[in-house]
Amino acid sequence: MSTKRISTTFTRLLDVRTPIVSAPMAGASGGALAAGVVLGGGFGFIAAGYDSASKFSSELELARSILGKHIPDRLPLGVGFLCWQLEKPNSPAVDLLTIALERRVQAIWFSFGTEIGRWAQYVRDYDRKLDDGHKTIIFAQIASVEEALVAVRDWKVDVLVAQGNESGGHGVAASPPLLTLLPAVLSLIRQNEIPVLGAGGLSSGAHAASLLALGASGVVYGTRFLLTPESLYSDAQKEALLGAGVASTVRTMAFDVARGTLGWPSGVDGRGLRNETVEDYDNGRDHSELRQNFDEAMRQGDQSRMLVWAGTGVGLMNEILPAKDVLEELHRACVEHLQLAYSCIASDED
Ligand SMILES: Cc1cc2nc3c(=O)[nH]c(=O)nc-3n(C[C@H](O)[C@H](O)[C@H](O)COP(=O)(O)O)c2cc1C
Incomplete structure (x- = not known):
């Protein structure tokens, strides 16, 4: 220090x-x-x-x-x-x-x-x-x-x-x-x-x-x-953060719906890396399918669908x-x- x-x-x-x-x-x-x-x-x-x-x-x-x-x-x-x-x-x-x-x-x-x-x-x-x-x-x-x-x-x-x-x-x-x-x-x-x-x-x-x-x-x-x-x-979540660009985050309820953490006060959502879970949610995909795909992605460490909360500064972080x-x-x-x-x-x- x-x-x-x-x-x-x-x-x-x-x-x-x-x-x-x-x-x-x-x-x-x-x-x-x-x-x-x-x-x-x-x-x-x-x-x-x-x-x-x-x-x-x-x-x-x-x-x-x-x-x-x-x-x-x-x-x-x-x-x-x-x-x-x-x-x-x-x-x-x-x-x-x-x-x-x-x-x-x-x-x-x-x-x-x-x-x-x-x-x-x-x-x-x-x-x-x-x-x-x-x-x-x-x-x-x-x-x-x-x-x-x-x-x-x-x-x-x-x-x-x-x-x-x-x-x-x-x-x-x-x-x-x-x-x-x-x-x-x-x-x-x-x-x-x-x-x-x-x-x-x-x-x-x-x-x-x-x-x-x-x-x-x-x-x-x-x-x-x-x-x-x-x-x-x-490690997969950290890798996804390291690979994120400067415009890679989005505010969404997609991940709370996918993992079942509902009950937040009204007006609250979460900012994370945009991926296929978000796209499917935005396109109105059936929620049970969304959940299944999400659970599988979290098990497999599949970055294309996993949950990675991140702020807008993530694109400036590299180690x-x-x-x-x-x-x-x-x-x-x-x-x-x-x-x-x-x-x-x-x-x-x-
Ligand atoms: C993975 C993750 C989990 C968080 N969990 C909480 C939480 O449990 N309680 C809370 O008040 N804020 C939570 N936050 C928000 C932080 O308190 C803080 O406001 C935010 O991380 C600041 O933005 P930054 O991530 O861009 O630095 C969380 C943020 C992240 C990234």
Whole structure:
């Protein structure tokens, strides 16, 4: 890591050296990925996703073992929850939330639900009950200025993640691009009231520098961290990402229909690599046939039909590196580009 640190309201709140964050990614970000990012000086999230309690616990244990035994009763990483999963009746996801809180993770990230305020309160109540001095930091991922206002005023979350339309995986179909959403959100939030992070379509450290210059306090990368040995994506999925061009992604419901993950709040779809599953869906192919072909493709690692979530930045990514190295390179380039931007300011003599 560059010896230079970056200091923002976000890095001070989380006590990290750089404002670079790896996103929770269902089916992709487990304990090894989040721990690698933490070791690099950033902040990493494990996704609870659709995990069973035993799989989820083992990912938390893996992170703990990588981070070492010097952390006795806290885990300096976060866990992301899909709120619509928590909101299902008798949802097993609530057990995962309890497990995460018991392990005293540093942060919880909520997204995609109608009751985020209720779950934020659940976390606050849990902290109050334990009364051990630990305050879990609550992130909310939002995609509009209206939602940002509710998150700050009503849900009283600690960190906002503004997710632009370019983002990989699930998002709000009608969300504005990040360069529109982020300034719009920042114009509503009083300065330093709450850290606002930007997410969506980012691939390099120069992107992080540009968002910090816009006023963000931190920057979230998802797809870039899929291209690490630690990500839980299969080799075939990683190969497909490496082979993707700059215009290869699309927002669609095709993959959720094909794999049967339905129940998202209205207006949510997912951005992934366009392939024959998407074409068949768009052409009105019978859904049971779509599912059969999709299941077979996932079994065989067939890139022409498999699911590969990816943001618009994927075409600029060309190597698989350990998560710690990715983080360090993003930070190094971010510092370099911040210095470059600063050097553009003319002195009085110029
Ligand atoms: C494979 C994958 C899975 C994702 N799963 C989740 C998730 O479980 N919860 C969530 O809030 N966001 C999820 N996202 C979205 C990320 O939080 C983030 O907004 C996005 O990755 C940023 O865009 P980028 O991928 O272009 O960097 C996922 C993204 C990807 C690529």
